[in-house]
Amino acid sequence: MSETASRIESAVTEIAEEMQARADRGKVADYIPELALVDPAGFGIAVIDNQGGVFAAGDCDTPFSVQSITKVFTLTLALGMVGDRLWRRVGREPSGSAFNSIVQLEHEHGIPRNPFINAGAIAVTDLILSGHEPREALGEILRFVQFLADDQTIKIDKAVAASEQRTGFRNRALANYMKSFGVIENPVDYTLGVYFHHCAIAMSCRQLAMAGRFLAHSGRHPTTGRSVIHMERARRINALMLTCGHYDGSGDFAYRVGLPGKSGVGGGILAIAPGKATIAVWSPGLDAAGNSHLGRIALELLTKRLGWSIFGG
Ligand code: GLN
Numbered sequence: 001m002s003e004t005a006s007r008i009e010s011a012v013t014e015i016a017e018e019m020q021a022r023a024d025r026g027k028v029a030d031y032i033p034e035l036a037l038v039d040p041a042g043f044g045i046a047v048i049d050n051q052g053g054v055f056a057a058g059d060c061d062t063p064f065s066v067q068s069i070t071k072v073f074t075l076t077l078a079l080g081m082v083g084d085r086l087w088r089r090v091g092r093e094p095s096g097s098a099f100n101s102i103v104q105l106e107h108e109h110g111i112p113r114n115p116f117i118n119a120g121a122i123a124v125t126d127l128i129l130s131g132h133e134p135r136e137a138l139g140e141i142l143r144f145v146q147f148l149a150d151d152q153t154i155k156i157d158k159a160v161a162a163s164e165q166r167t168g169f170r171n172r173a174l175a176n177y178m179k180s181f182g183v184i185e186n187p188v189d190y191t192l193g194v195y196f197h198h199c200a201i202a203m204s205c206r207q208l209a210m211a212g213r214f215l216a217h218s219g220r221h222p223t224t225g226r227s228v229i230h231m232e233r234a235r236r237i238n239a240l241m242l243t244c245g246h247y248d249g250s251g252d253f254a255y256r257v258g259l260p261g262k263s264g265v266g267g268g269i270l271a272i273a274p275g276k277a278t279i280a281v282w283s284p285g286l287d288a289a290g291n292s293h294l295g296r297i298a299l300e301l302l303t304k305r306l307g308w309s310i311f312g313g
Pocket of ligand 1: 066067068069099100118164171196199263264265266290
């Protein structure tokens, strides 16, 4: 094993041990009833370096609900389908407000600030859905994630999707509001059905890190060598993850971790060290901004130890 590989391995193992022992674990999301059932004691981490080395520890093989992390994959898919036309419907600025906030939408005439807040991701989902049946669009998204991760076993957790379908009143409000401005093309229930289901994709840290590799490889799928997206787009998706991937906590995440990252209310975070590695962490307890509390701390420790912050040091 190379010296770098053994440094990554010991960092991953020691950070997992430290995180598993910590008492401050944040609060599990309970606005989606099914997510409230998850045990806050879990912690997993997986790092895949650009040479293909896999370093994983803790509950790295436990599937969890990826939730908003899937917005990275739907954005990638939608950009491939419609190109820069996407930016007529969604902005590229940090929102400075909660992931499910509705206030900005009125001021900005139904155009969501960015593709990672709920409103933006619902608009992106609607673009993928246009011209398809909901079932086809969802199948397309799931197959895309399976392809990225080289793993056909990745599934949608139907109980989580149904739970959000029953209780997602705020997302329904966001979608209806955008529909009134013509930002949503399809029937709101169809768009939301696809959105709730792709948020309910379940993956382990190992699978999630695999799925994110193309963003550390300038848009290339490292196993097949195929281009998933153009290099320039991969760079821009990373930029959006850095500025918008943690909602109102994005500034703090950049300050502490220094990597493009995307969180989900299931407690996962996907982080990209461009040209170096892909990292997935999971701990279900969240902080006040809805981002994994220990996940962020673990990433902060890891980037510091390995000198991986994109800002140097
Ligand atoms: N499905 C969740 C929602 O729409 C995703 C939110 C998140 O992970 N931040 O509320």
